[in-house]
Amino acid sequence: MAEQSRRDADRQSRLDQPRDRRRGWHPKADFDTERFGRFAESFARFMGTATFLAGMTVFIIVWLVWNVLGPEEAQWDPYPFIFLTLILSLQASYAAPLILLAQNRQESRDRVQQQQDRDATAQSHADMEFLAREVAALRLGLGEVATRDFLRSELRGLVDALDPADDGERRDKPSKAKKDKRD
Numbered sequence: 001m002a003e004q005s006r007r008d009a010d011r012q013s014r015l016d017q018p019r020d021r022r023r024g025w026h027p028k029a030d031f032d033t034e035r036f037g038r039f040a041e042s043f044a045r046f047m048g049t050a051t052f053l054a055g056m057t058v059f060i061i062v063w064l065v066w067n068v069l070g071p072e073e074a075q076w077d078p079y080p081f082i083f084l085t086l087i088l089s090l091q092a093s094y095a096a097p098l099i100l101l102a103q104n105r106q107e108s109r110d111r112v113q114q115q116q117d118r119d120a121t122a123q124s125h126a127d128m129e130f131l132a133r134e135v136a137a138l139r140l141g142l143g144e145v146a147t148r149d150f151l152r153s154e155l156r157g158l159v160d161a162l163d164p165a166d167d168g169e170r171r172d173k174p175s176k177a178k179k180d181k182r183d
Helices: 002-013 033-047 050-069 082-143 148-162 164-172 176-182
Strands: none
Touching (some): 033 082
């Protein structure tokens, strides 16, 4: 223990070491920022509902009616309604930062969503360009492909070239089509 206090005293006297700024009389606040952010979003979402507006309107009307028409000894906030103004100002002073926090969180989510959308769009664009190149290559390839009629004519020419005797018989025999025309 004495060793620790000596090291602490030595450290405090050294100029090349930063001083320990933390004080021991208050604990370090440890906030769960995610939980607080969710609370701020739910609070901001609730304040934007018709339920909140109707409830606040009923609360203010009851406050005003009671403090104007109620018995004088039971009125806690007479005419200038200073206490009501204080309550509404307090509510606004807490609501504004919570709403801003909720908006900042939503903006962060929107920024991430937009980046994901941009990435998906870029990927889709690249895929479309690839498919367009593939279709163009297929079209060029189809221009060089032999059609059925072309192949038949070439095969007929080869058959005629390979079998000259059969070719002579065919010439002597009238074809069916020629017979039908004569009839």
